[in-house]
Amino acid sequence: MATVLTVDIGGTKCSVAITDDDGVHDLREWPTVGSLENLDHVRSYYAEYLATGGSPAAAVGVCFGGPVDFRSSTVKRSVHVPGWQDFDFSVWSREAFNLPVAVDNDAKVGALAEFHHGGHNSQDLIYVTLSTGVGAGVMSDGRLVRGVANEAGELGHTRVRDDPRICSCGRTGCLERLCSGYWIEQDNGKPAAELFADDDFLADYAQNLARGLTNAVLLYNPSVIVLGGGVSRVGSRLTDSVTDTLRSELASWQHLLPIITTSRFDRDGVHRGAKELTRDLF
DSSP, rough: OOOOEEEEOOSSEEEEEETTTEEEEEEEEEEEEEEHHHHHHHHHHHHHHHHHTTOOOOOEEEESHHHHHTTTEOOOOOSSTTTOOBBBBHHHHHHHHOOOOEEEHHHHHHHHHHHHHOOOOOSEEEEEEESSSSEEEEETTTTOOOTTSSSSSSSGGGOOOOOOOOOOOTSSHHHHHOOOOOOOOOOOSSSSSHHTTSHHHHEEEEEHHHHHHHHHHHHHOSEEEEEEGGGGGHHHHHHHHHHHHHHTTTOOOOGGGOEEEEEETTTTHHHHHHHTTTTOOE
């Protein structure tokens, strides 16, 4: 049974766990503190794990909240947390643990978790993370779609409406600018849970999200779209509203309407996906 040290580096929280074929074990989480200093927690965790009799890991799997070059295990640029620019996880993992590493962004890692462990029974699935940002991981015919620069699935930066507000990418009308948890709270001055209690807000949000999902449906033709991240905790009120709006958006393509659901995973999902990243390392 392969044991993998799995790590999640996010904009607001980080976590580490030991993940094997039986699941995720001893998951520990902390608020994100700066940038590279978060990796000190990972070193300490693994040293303690070995000192208490844990079996050595065969590899390290990392979920990173930002653009990553999967082939070189290098962070392309920092988006929400500065300090990671061009950071090479392969060098870090070799020096810290003498282990091979695989790294990818949170949306692609989430898609792997849903495909292998979510029970959706689909070879064509899209995982959409609605949290600090908006991203997507696409599984097509059972394979993760990466693209030449590993940036396939940047759904959050597709334009969904005429809107003057500027996204972090510099464009206007982006799905992320209108639907990420960060921006809706900034724009409205209220926590997301309070905002989504308002039916009018929910309907407007669902329309924006459905427009983005329509783009994904017409490009990739999935049978299932799984919503994850903090906003997805709104649950069936969100998925029902999005499904109704998506049905209207796809008026001429009703046969393409996918199932819209939310992830059943909590904190453990990214760790399951991070383990799947390492499949070819041992």
